[in-house]
Amino acid sequence: MATTKNIQSIERAFAILDLFQQLGKNELSVKEIAEGLHLNKSTAFGLINTLASLGCLEQDRSNQKYMLGLKLLSLASTVQTQNVIILSVHPYLEQLNHMYDETVHCAIRNGDGVVYVDKVDAGSIHISTQIGSQNDMHCTGVGKCILAYLPPSTQDRILSKHMRSMTYNTITNALQLREELDRVRRQGYATDNEEISVGLSCVAVPVFSGPETVACAISVSGMTVRIRTAVEHGLVENLKRTAAAISHEVFDYDYDPRLD
Amino acid sequence: MATTKNIQSIERAFAILDLFQQLGKNELSVKEIAEGLHLNKSTAFGLINTLASLGCLEQDRSNQKYMLGLKLLSLASTVQTQNVIILSVHPYLEQLNHMYDETVHCAIRNGDGVVYVDKVDAGSIHISTQIGSQNDMHCTGVGKCILAYLPPSTQDRILSKHMRSMTYNTITNALQLREELDRVRRQGYATDNEEISVGLSCVAVPVFSGPETVACAISVSGMTVRIRTAVEHGLVENLKRTAAAISHEVFDYDYDPRLD
DNA sequence: CCCGATCATTCAGTAATACCGAATACTTTC
DNA sequence: GAAAGTATTCGGTATTACTGAATGATCGGG
Numbered sequence: 001m002a003t004t005k006n007i008q009s010i011e012r013a014f015a016i017l018d019l020f021q022q023l024g025k026n027e028l029s030v031k032e033i034a035e036g037l038h039l040n041k042s043t044a045f046g047l048i049n050t051l052a053s054l055g056c057l058e059q060d061r062s063n064q065k066y067m068l069g070l071k072l073l074s075l076a077s078t079v080q081t082q083n084v085i086i087l088s089v090h091p092y093l094e095q096l097n098h099m100y101d102e103t104v105h106c107a108i109r110n111g112d113g114v115v116y117v118d119k120v121d122a123g124s125i126h127i128s129t130q131i132g133s134q135n136d137m138h139c140t141g142v143g144k145c146i147l148a149y150l151p152p153s154t155q156d157r158i159l160s161k162h163m164r165s166m167t168y169n170t171i172t173n174a175l176q177l178r179e180e181l182d183r184v185r186r187q188g189y190a191t192d193n194e195e196i197s198v199g200l201s202c203v204a205v206p207v208f209s210g211p212e213t214v215a216c217a218i219s220v221s222g223m224t225v226r227i228r229t230a231v232e233h234g235l236v237e238n239l240k241r242t243a244a245a246i247s248h249e250v251f252d253y254d255y256d257p258r259l260d
Numbered sequence: 261m262a263t264t265k266n267i268q269s270i271e272r273a274f275a276i277l278d279l280f281q282q283l284g285k286n287e288l289s290v291k292e293i294a295e296g297l298h299l300n301k302s303t304a305f306g307l308i309n310t311l312a313s314l315g316c317l318e319q320d321r322s323n324q325k326y327m328l329g330l331k332l333l334s335l336a337s338t339v340q341t342q343n344v345i346i347l348s349v350h351p352y353l354e355q356l357n358h359m360y361d362e363t364v365h366c367a368i369r370n371g372d373g374v375v376y377v378d379k380v381d382a383g384s385i386h387i388s389t390q391i392g393s394q395n396d397m398h399c400t401g402v403g404k405c406i407l408a409y410l411p412p413s414t415q416d417r418i419l420s421k422h423m424r425s426m427t428y429n430t431i432t433n434a435l436q437l438r439e440e441l442d443r444v445r446r447q448g449y450a451t452d453n454e455e456i457s458v459g460l461s462c463v464a465v466p467v468f469s470g471p472e473t474v475a476c477a478i479s480v481s482g483m484t485v486r487i488r489t490a491v492e493h494g495l496v497e498n499l500k501r502t503a504a505a506i507s508h509e510v511f512d513y514d515y516d517p518r519l520d
Numbered sequence: 521c522c523c524g525a526t527c528a529t530t531c532a533g534t535a536a537t538a539c540c541g542a543a544t545a546c547t548t549t550c
Numbered sequence: 551g552a553a554a555g556t557a558t559t560c561g562g563t564a565t566t567a568c569t570g571a572a573t574g575a576t577c578g579g580g
Binding site: 007009042 | 527529530537
């Protein structure tokens with residue numbers, strides 16, 4: 001990927017923006033940023049000043065600290081209106097939402113995690129996933145769908161990392177997760193059985209853009225009891241059919257979703 | 261603002277990201293970017309390569325073109341979970357949404373326009389505003405609320421620009437808009453009477469963080485007939501009370517919303 | 521109210537960087 | 551299979567962005 005040498009100031013600029021996420025702080029001073037990234041104070045200032053003048057950072061006049069700017073929202077908005085996958089998958093999400101009145105997600109791989117790129121909320125209960133949020137692969141339905149079809153070397157790397165435990169039911173053991181991924185491949189869908197949040201379950205399916213190539217994953221999430229009922233009413237088969245339809249319509253790729 | 265000289269490569273990097281929005285293209289080649297920004301081809305390549313390795317751009321392997329990356333979604337997600345205004349205003353939006361079952365927005369000034377920073381959808385009809393999208397001030401309720409309280413010099417600059425006509429009812433005349441802004445200040449609320457989209461109306465109020473200082477604006481939008489009915493049932497007063505409550509709770513600033 | 525401490529901001533010199541143009545590799549088209 | 555149009559690499563160099571010290575602003579304590 002990063003074949004040619006990267007431009008230092010751009011890397012540093014985004015490191016500054018990332019720092020807010022990493023430290024979980026909504027305001028940072030020049031000093032804090034400089035120290036956090038081991039930069040000279042005036043170097044940091046130059047970067048911050050540039051980012052501020054571009055609207056990526058904003059200064060709170062009362063305490064001189066900086067926070068993330070609205071320009072970033074605006075850029076994300078463009079992503080959502082331009083990304084081919086997000087755009088073309090959205091109507092299918094709406095359709096699933098109408099069928100079950102549960103929260104429906106679409107997620108794409110991003111590095112060693114997954115990013116929720118689109119969401120249609122249920123009418124009743126709101127699930128607090130954020131569009132754009134980066135999530136682990138091992139504890140989400142969409143994550144398992146994507147992980148299951150990654151090349152072995154990538155899988156190994158991700159599995160060898162520490163897997164955070166979120167609930168009593170999170171799979172944090174590499175061996176166990178491998179079995180789970182095997183099952184995902186055999187059955188053609190993944191579940192999240194209260195593995196990220198107690199009381200919340202989800203069913204997810206991979207969307208293929210080619211053989212063994214997963215473009216994204218879609219899922220239906222909600223209260224565990226409700227999801228169980230939905231599964232009894234054919235949720236899994238419905239998701240598989242939807243995924244196959246997306247593969248066909250959007251990616252011009254056909255496969256048999258094996259509805260057994 | 262831009263007091264110190266900006267760092268060139270960072271400006272250029274964001275100019276590249278902006279280019280996708282400006283040209284309305286979801287894919288751009290190195291050549292297109294270089295020409296669009298009058299950069300040397302290999303300079304552009306260096307910038308693009310860096311942005312790609314950071315996840316801000318992604319390359320489509322089939323045609324080598326680049327598109328906006330998911331990293332931008334992730335950054336925006338952080339903005340939404342960290343921005344004090346967005347966070348603290350959200351529950352009030354929910355409350356308004358529950359009362360009228362109409363779409364509720366919160367917008368903040370960004371340069372000479374406004375950015376919708378939060379939205380709660382109506383159950384029935386979905387309005388196609390994008391969180392993060394930049395909008396004109398002259399044809400939106402929230403825009404007029406914000407414009408009405410800007411310092412005269414800023415107002416003049418914005419009013420002197422060309423105002424795009426969106427519908428039969430859009431105010432595109434500076435004199436007429438000044439009258440409208442006067443009314444907004446006197447009445448304490450603004451309306452959008454099918455000025456951006458036919459059939460769609462909205463009522464908006466400014467949220468003050470200090471005397472003559474508008475932090476953001478909130479609005480309730482929907483089909484014109486429904487909004488009219490809501491107004492008859494006290495929508496305006498409700499919005500004013502909500503705005504005053506936000507000013508008090510969030511910004512520790514009290515004023516009399518003059519409910520007459 | 522003044523003094524000292526802390527931090528943001530400016531400035532000027534310089535080492536290092538990113539920029540440029542040319543050369544090369546790759547793709548597509550005829 | 552050649553040619554045209556791109557993307558990508560490379561090396562020298564002018565420009566740039568980095569650094570450290572100086573200045574300005576702000577806050578708290580005496």
